[in-house]
Amino acid sequence: MKEVAIIGIGMTKWGELWEKSIRDLKTEAALKCLDDAGVDKVDAITVGAMSGGLFNGQEHLASIVADYLGQRFIPSTRVESACASGGLAVKTAYMEIASGLSECVLAVGVEKMTDVDGGEATFALASAADQDFEAFHGITFPGLYAMMAMAHMDKYGTTLEQLAQPSVKNHYNGSMNSHAQFPFKVSLEQVMNSTTVADPLRLLHCSPITDGSAAVLLAPVEVAKKMNKPYAVILGIGHSTDTIALCQRKSLCQLPAVEEAAQRALKMAGKTIKDIDFAEVHDCFTIAEIMVMEALGVVEPGQGGPACMDGLTALDGKFPINPSGGLKSKGHPVGATGVAQIYETVSQLRGEAGDRQIKNARLGLTQNMGGSGASSITHILEARS
Amino acid sequence: MKEVAIIGIGMTKWGELWEKSIRDLKTEAALKCLDDAGVDKVDAITVGAMSGGLFNGQEHLASIVADYLGQRFIPSTRVESACASGGLAVKTAYMEIASGLSECVLAVGVEKMTDVDGGEATFALASAADQDFEAFHGITFPGLYAMMAMAHMDKYGTTLEQLAQPSVKNHYNGSMNSHAQFPFKVSLEQVMNSTTVADPLRLLHCSPITDGSAAVLLAPVEVAKKMNKPYAVILGIGHSTDTIALCQRKSLCQLPAVEEAAQRALKMAGKTIKDIDFAEVHDCFTIAEIMVMEALGVVEPGQGGPACMDGLTALDGKFPINPSGGLKSKGHPVGATGVAQIYETVSQLRGEAGDRQIKNARLGLTQNMGGSGASSITHILEARS
Numbered sequence: 113m114k115e116v117a118i119i120g121i122g123m124t125k126w127g128e129l130w131e132k133s134i135r136d137l138k139t140e141a142a143l144k145c146l147d148d149a150g151v152d153k154v155d156a157i158t159v160g161a162m163s164g165g166l167f168n169g170q171e172h173l174a175s176i177v178a179d180y181l182g183q184r185f186i187p188s189t190r191v192e193s194a195c196a197s198g199g200l201a202v203k204t205a206y207m208e209i210a211s212g213l214s215e216c217v218l219a220v221g222v223e224k225m226t227d228v229d230g231g232e233a234t235f236a237l238a239s240a241a242d243q244d245f246e247a248f249h250g251i252t253f254p255g256l257y258a259m260m261a262m263a264h265m266d267k268y269g270t271t272l273e274q275l276a277q278p279s280v281k282n283h284y285n286g287s288m289n290s291h292a293q294f295p296f297k298v299s300l301e302q303v304m305n306s307t308t309v310a311d312p313l314r315l316l317h318c319s320p321i322t323d324g325s326a327a328v329l330l331a332p333v334e335v336a337k338k339m340n341k342p343y344a345v346i347l348g349i350g351h352s353t354d355t356i357a358l359c360q361r362k363s364l365c366q367l368p369a370v371e372e373a374a375q376r377a378l379k380m381a382g383k384t385i386k387d388i389d390f391a392e393v394h395d396c397f398t399i400a401e402i403m404v405m406e407a408l409g410v411v412e413p414g415q416g417g418p419a420c421m422d423g424l425t426a427l428d429g430k431f432p433i434n435p436s437g438g439l440k441s442k443g444h445p446v447g448a449t450g451v452a453q454i455y456e457t458v459s460q461l462r463g464e465a466g467d468r469q470i471k472n473a474r475l476g477l478t479q480n481m482g483g484s485g486a487s488s489i490t491h492i493l494e495a496r497s
Numbered sequence: 498m499k500e501v502a503i504i505g506i507g508m509t510k511w512g513e514l515w516e517k518s519i520r521d522l523k524t525e526a527a528l529k530c531l532d533d534a535g536v537d538k539v540d541a542i543t544v545g546a547m548s549g550g551l552f553n554g555q556e557h558l559a560s561i562v563a564d565y566l567g568q569r570f571i572p573s574t575r576v577e578s579a580c581a582s583g584g585l586a587v588k589t590a591y592m593e594i595a596s597g598l599s600e601c602v603l604a605v606g607v608e609k610m611t612d613v614d615g616g617e618a619t620f621a622l623a624s625a626a627d628q629d630f631e632a633f634h635g636i637t638f639p640g641l642y643a644m645m646a647m648a649h650m651d652k653y654g655t656t657l658e659q660l661a662q663p664s665v666k667n668h669y670n671g672s673m674n675s676h677a678q679f680p681f682k683v684s685l686e687q688v689m690n691s692t693t694v695a696d697p698l699r700l701l702h703c704s705p706i707t708d709g710s711a712a713v714l715l716a717p718v719e720v721a722k723k724m725n726k727p728y729a730v731i732l733g734i735g736h737s738t739d740t741i742a743l744c745q746r747k748s749l750c751q752l753p754a755v756e757e758a759a760q761r762a763l764k765m766a767g768k769t770i771k772d773i774d775f776a777e778v779h780d781c782f783t784i785a786e787i788m789v790m791e792a793l794g795v796v797e798p799g800q801g802g803p804a805c806m807d808g809l810t811a812l813d814g815k816f817p818i819n820p821s822g823g824l825k826s827k828g829h830p831v832g833a834t835g836v837a838q839i840y841e842t843v844s845q846l847r848g849e850a851g852d853r854q855i856k857n858a859r860l861g862l863t864q865n866m867g868g869s870g871a872s873s874i875t876h877i878l879e880a881r882s
Contacts, residue, residue, distance in 0.1 A: 113597045133629065156736075165550035165621065170628040172579040175738040175871040179745075185757045187736035188872070189585060192575045194557040200574060204589065211595035212498045213734065236550065243555040244518065349598065351541075351572035353560040360564075372570045486560040487573070 114210045117336035118328050118344045118493065120149025121455045126324035126443035127293040134161075134168050134224035139180045141325035141448075142220050146181075149329045150339070156214035157181075157188040160201030160221040161447035164190075166236035167225055177220055187214065194240030195396060197221065198326070198450025199480030199489030203349050205330045215332060221451030222325040233321050237446070240483040242357035254318060254397070256358050256484045258310035261399035263364035265312065267414070270402065272312060274417030276303040278398040278433075279316050279440050281426055286437020288467040291452075293322050293443030317398040322443030326452035336496070342462040347383070347475075348492035350376030356486040367485040370407035374479065377490040383475065385409040388492070390432040390460065390470050392453035394481035395439050401425075404479055405433065427470060435460060435468045450480030454491060461495035499595045502721035503713050503729045503878065505534025506840045511709035511828035512678040519546075519553050519609035524565045526710035526833075527605050531566075534714045535724070540599035542566075542573040545586030545606040546832035549575075551621035552610055562605055572599065579625030580781060582606065583711070583835025584865030584874030588734050590715045600717060606836030607710040618706050622831070625868040627742035639703060639782070641743050641869045643695035646784035648749035650697065652799070655787065657697060659802030661688035663783040663818075664701050664825050666811055671822020673852040676837075678707050678828030702783045707828030711837035721881070727847040732768065732860075733877035735761030741871040752870040755792035759864065762875040768860065770794040773877070775817040775845065775855050777838035779866035780824050786810075789864055790818065812855060820845060820853045835865030839876060846880035 122144025124137055132140075138159070146152060157177050164170045174188035187208070191200040198221030205219040225233055238247035241256060264270045280300050286292040303316040336343040352372035355361055361368075378384060385408055393408070395401035402416035410431050411419045419425065425433035436442050436456035439449060457476035459465045465473075478491045507529025509522055517525075523544070531537060542562050549555045559573035572593070576585045583606030590604040610618055623632035626641060649655045665685050671677040688701040721728040737757035740746055746753075763769060770793055778793070780786035787801035795816050796804045804810065810818035821827050821841035824834060842861035844850045850858075863876045 135629070163550040163556050165548040165624050166554075166556075168628060169551075169620070169624050169632065171548050171551075171577060171624040172626075172741055172868055172871060174578060175741045175867065176627075178738045179740045179871075184739055185737050185754060188578075188738045189589065189736075190577045191589075192556060192577060193559060193573075204574065204576075204592070207589070207592035207596040207598065210597060211592040213592065213595070235554070239550050239554050239556040241557075242561075243553060244520070247554065351574075352570050353563045353573045354569055355564045356557055356560045369570060482560070483557050486557060486564075 115333040116206050116209050116330050116346050117333045118458050119331050119336045119339060120145045120151060120329035121458050122148055123291055123326035123452055123455050124324050125291055126322050126445060128226050129323040134170065134222060135176055135180060137224060137323060137325040138177050138220050138222040141327040142177060142181055142218060145327035145329050151329060154183060154216045154218045156186055156208045156217045158201040158204040158219045159190040160197035160450060161190060161223060162192055162194055162197050163236045163239060166239060167228055193487045194482035195446040196450055196480045196482035196487045196489050197447040201451060202328060202454055202491060203351055203489055206346055206349060209330055209332060217330045218327060219330060219451055220327045221448035223445035223447040224323045225321045225445060226323050245357045254310040254313055257397040257399055258313045260364050261312050264399060267365055270417035272304060274420050275312060275317065275398050276300050277420040278395055278401040279303045282395060282434050282438040282440040285427060285435050285468055286441025289437045289442055292437045292441050293320060294441050313397055319396045319439035319444040322445040324443055324445035324448050326448045326455050328451055328454050342497040344458045344461045344493040345496050346491060347494050348377035348381030350374055350490040353487045354485055356483060358484045365403065367403050367407040369485055370404055370479060370481060370488040373488040373490045374408045377492050381492040383492060387475055388477045389473050389475050390435060391477040391479060392436060392456050393433055393479040395434060396444060427468065432470050435465065435470055450489060453478040453480055457493050461493060500718040501591050501594050501715050501731045502718045503843050504716050504721045504724060505530045505536060505714035506843050507533055508676055508711035508837055508840050509709055510676055511707050511830060513611050514708040519555060519607060520561055520565060522609060522708060522710040523562050523605050523607040526712040527562060527566055527603060530712035530714050536601065536714060539568060539601045539603045541571055541593045541602045543586040543589040543604045544575040545582035545835060546575060546608060547577055547579055547582050548621045548624060551624060552613055578872045579867035580831040581835055581865045581867035581872045581874050582832040586836060587713060587839055587876060588736055588874055591731055591734060594715055594717060602715045603712060604715060604836055605712040606833035608830035608832040609708045610706045610830060611708050630742045639695040639698055642782040642784055643698045645749050646697050649784060652750050655802035657689060659805050660697060660783050661685050662805040663780055663786040664688045667780060667819050667823035667825040670812060670820050670853055671826025674822045674827055677822045677826050678705060679826050698782055704781045704824035704829035707830040709828055709830035709833050711833045711840050713836055713839050727882040729843045729846045729878040730881050731876060732879050733762035733766030735759055735875040738872045739870055741868060743869045750788065752788050752792040754870055755789055755864060755866060755873040758873040758875045759793045762877050766877040768877060772860055773862045774858050774860050775820060776862040776864060777821060777841050778818055778864040780819060781829060817855050820850060820855055835874060838863040838865055842878050846878060
């Protein structure tokens with residue numbers, strides 16, 4: 113199989129960016145990425161976006177990226193897997209290269225979520241759940257994850273303090289990330305006393321509504337070797353799906369698609385989770401980070417909560433998680449999130465993460481999730497120079 | 498490069514199917530396809546759909562297909578390129594195989610368009626155009642293609658009779674297609690006297706709003722060889738993009754992305770357009786079929802209209818186009834159209850097209866277009882047995 117490298121990364125500031133359109137955002141991230149790689153022409157583009165239709169009245173997003181980069185007539189593909197659309201864009205870019213169809217491929221993730229009002233945004237996000245059997249009846253994503261949190265607390269004794277801790281950690285990490293939407297620290301008390309959204313989840317357990325974009329450039333490793341600077345190689349890719357409706361799962365407090373995707377990626381990479389130095393994971397709600405830790409095998413089922421309190425996943429812990437600040441602090445423009453996970457991982461592997469730099473970061477894992485775990489995509493990246 | 502075959506095909510009846518949900522449609526087409534191939538387990542799925550969000554309040558469509566086929570946990574990817582989403586699903590399935598990630602991959606195209614009212618459907622379809630610079634200001638697709646038709650008539654002298662003829666031919670072909678939404682013949686007079694939609698386009702120049710799904714199964718050619726029945730091999734794939742806004746093109750009566758995609762596919766196949774026996778093309782409006790003929794190089798620019806009157810593209814002509822009945826008669830569930838083009842082409846290559854069978858059909862071409870030509874995907878398929 114062809115070895116594919118990531119030779120460039122770029123992203124916009126994330127936040128409530130009323131002065132920038134979806135077109136502006138993805139073009140800015142893409143241009144920053146091409147600048148980083150020192151490349152001005154690509155052979156193909158992939159675009160991850162969840163719902164250009166519901167957020168922006170704009171589908172057909174892939175053609176716009178090619179056009180506004182001045183690269184009309186190249187192949188450009190938009191992919192969607194709800195909040196895992198960004199990870200899917202990177203996987204699809206890999207396939208463009210590994211299939212032999214293209215050589216140098218740009219993967220862009222984007223979402224412009226603040227041009228609609230809160231109710232419309234909630235409706236758009238709920239289209240990642242089962243419309244007929246979930247969303248139509250009124251449940252929204254905070255409600256779905258609240259049920260998962262309740263089940264986890266009931267089965268494993270996970271506490272409210274444990275549920276709050278990933279937010280504290282991720283805001284601490286994000287306070288050092290200039291791209292983050294909310295680059296400030298929060299205390300355990302602030303998280304636990306914030307407004308209730310869907311019991312037991314409070315405002316500071318939840319990732320925000322965000323505008324933003326991120327881009328990464330993929331090329332065969334032979335191209336990367338000629339660049340005379342550090343790069344990352346994609347060692348493994350895993351992609352898996354599950355029932356879209358939470359009620360059709362065997363358990364509310366397991367994420368089998370996350371486990372399957374991780375196992376596929378680790379197998380392809382020839383690694384185990386013990387080999388991994390750090391991970392960027394999908395903390396759309398703090399309970400998600402806890403359940404993902406368990407699904408990845410970082411800790412045993414039920415041990416995610418206690419492990420958060422032990423500092424296992426802190427920047428200086430044994431298995432740092434979300435050095436970028438995660439979805440919680442950095443923000444969650446849904447289609448961009450999976451690409452930004454790759455951005456952070458490559459930054460860490462190149463030793464360019466500044467105050468957030470993890471020591472001896474050689475092997476990183478990303479985990480990008482759609483809906484309440486109905487899809488998951490994992491990449492494993494290795495540092496090379 | 499790995500040689501990939503199409504080893505199974507399936508589709509639903511197309512039409513105004515109020516008793517079937519989007520979930521029902523794609524599952525039915527997928528099951529028919531698996532039955533046709535005699536396969537009950539696939540390694541991955543791709544789904545082409547334009548706007549599950551705006552038509553159905555349902556994104557995350559790929560997970561649903563895997564789940565309802567009883568194949569949870571496999572990778573499943575939704576792609577979108579407006580009305581070219583189906584062709585893109587087939588291309589992406591090819592990449593899953595050629596990249597080495599998967600072996601047997603199901604490509605499903607679907608759109609369920611009649612659950613919203615006419616205005617909402619028009620808004621959803623207009624999201625394939627430039628929202629900021631076209632749709633927001635009120636133009637819809639009949640208007641965009643009407644401008645293209647006017648420009649073509651002005652530049653080349655294309656007549657109203659010529660503009661009507663593809664509809665007559667496609668309805669004749671579709672009258673023999675049991676899957677078609679409108680399986681009946683129309684006369685030149687009926688087309689020319691039908692209600693004006695956007696001058697010069699009349700109702701019978703326009704493809705309809707349709708519910709429907711189609712699916713095809715891809716596998717390495719070694720798998721196909723063991724099946725002891727005729728199959729088709731993908732010789733070439735071409736994918737190209739252009740400005741999303743029609744007003745930013747150099748000419749209103751050319752489709753350079755269609756030309757580029759076809760040239761890429763022909764080059765990959767090692768063929769010229771003269772080698773091709775027949776084609777399924779994107780006749781969303783009759784002017785589109787005329788302009789596509791010119792872009793593919795079937796006739797010189799400006800000669801599309803006269804060629805329609807000469808019978809060049811009739812079932813028994815030298816270069817049959819749209820033996821299925823095309824989008825005009827068969828219907829146009831936008832995400833399904835590109836997959837159904839492959840369905841028809843494989844049917845023809847297997848010699849199973851019944852009354853519509855083209856004699857000596859060995860090499861077929863499909864051309865699936867997004868928007869007013871902002872994306873195009875071409876496949877070239879060869880008969881094998």
